[in-house]
Amino acid sequence: MSNTKPILPKGMRDFTSEVMFRRNYIFETVKSAFERYGYAPIETPAMENIGTLTGKYGDEGDRLIFKILNSGDYLSKTDLNDSTTSKSLTKQIVEKALRYDLTVPFARFVVQNRNEITFPFKRYQMQNVWRADRPQKGRYREFYQCDADVIGTDSLLCEVELVQLYDDVCSQLKIPNVDICINNRKVLSGMVELMGATDLFEDVVITLDKLNAIGLEKVKEELLEKGVKSESLSILDTFLNTKTVSDLSSLLEQSEIGKKGLEELQFVIDNVTKLGLQSANLVFDITLARGLNYYTGCILEVKANDVKIGSIGGGGRYDDLTSNFGLKDVSGVGISFGIDRIYLVMEELGLFPNNIDVSTKVMFANFGFDEAAFCLPLLKQLRAAGISSELYPINAKMKKQMTYANNKGVKFVIMVGEDEMESGILSVKNMESGEQSNLSIADLIKQLS
């Protein structure tokens, strides 16, 4: 008999019940916030055709897409020769892939279901995504994203709303010291245009994004390496020296796209400021870029400053994502919450309430066949009253039954033996205080509901 080792593939995780109670707490908080803001749920499948995904995330993104090998005798359909490479072979034997994020499948969904959808369409989606990345802290190969998007309008009020949504959720979860960083891709385009490096936009922007991590000097070195002219760097300096959005207006005077971006940025910041945030800070950050290719306007990223981890959420506006699937002129904007990272932040800061990990509230101890039979209708009544309860399945030793109840966090253990069966009065033990009381089932239900 072969004995398979019980191990998981790299970057994949099991979740114990204890963890799931906590994860669900986050999920519920995010979900109810989404619904409070008028977003409706959808789901898309784990798999997409590979063409749906490639080319949407940048080169690095494409590399990290998990591909699914075709079924059947795929070898007989391949054309192998001397010039065959892994990459060219992949195209012949792979037609499907696991989704890399929720936004691109959503764009596909919108185009495919455009006749069923009323625009502007506000949807939320909470599903797992997969990336063939090297795992490390806060980075997994399978993780959950919770997205809210509005598609079918270019109104900047959506951006304002999404910033509030971020603030709302972080406040409810009581995550302290949260920065919601904001920037605009058009502002970056304007800057890169003035630097005379429009062709290198992606490179410049990705390098710039590392400023906090590697410092200005390294950034400049890297930009020069990538082909940016040295005289352009002084222009970069003037941009980096801006503290507020209004400082940018004179700098971007010469760039149409830059001016447009600035206007957008100003609108969002002004409105958010006017409304006020509960606990998070809205921070303008000229270095915020985001690597995903499809962003075109406002970009957002959320950081929990008290924990050393990547961002716990990100998002932005994409003006043309649906045109990849044949639907033009549909602008969308959305945000994503990284549940797994939020979990780590909350765990590290001890933010989980302690009463979220209880499932069974009442347990009947099992004293034997007749006694168990007596308990079944009582159990039914408790459950009908909405009280989560169970009967220990076998007549095991009391110690074992009590240990089970204790480890499971059961609040009350009910003991029904001969005396209780005769009188109908139950012995109810409070597992926290250790006190025992005698109650009828009606009184117990009254007390617990």
Add this chain to the structure above:
RNA sequence: GUGAUUGUAGCUCAGCUGGUUAGAGCACUGGUUUGUGGUGCCGGGGGUCGUGGGUUCGAGUCCCAUCAGUCACCCCA
């Protein structure tokens, strides 16, 4: 794809410059009142020391290779 680091019981680890039958805590299990847990006491099971070579009279300990995990870079939630 690049670099660093670790690999001893189910889990967290100890094991000094290589030396007899490899340890602890937790967990599990049995007893300590055969209707009572979480705190006490006594007992028990469980390890080819990641794997494969090498050095040596002798390797958990040293050397090489290999695999796996973790962390960092790249990129990202």
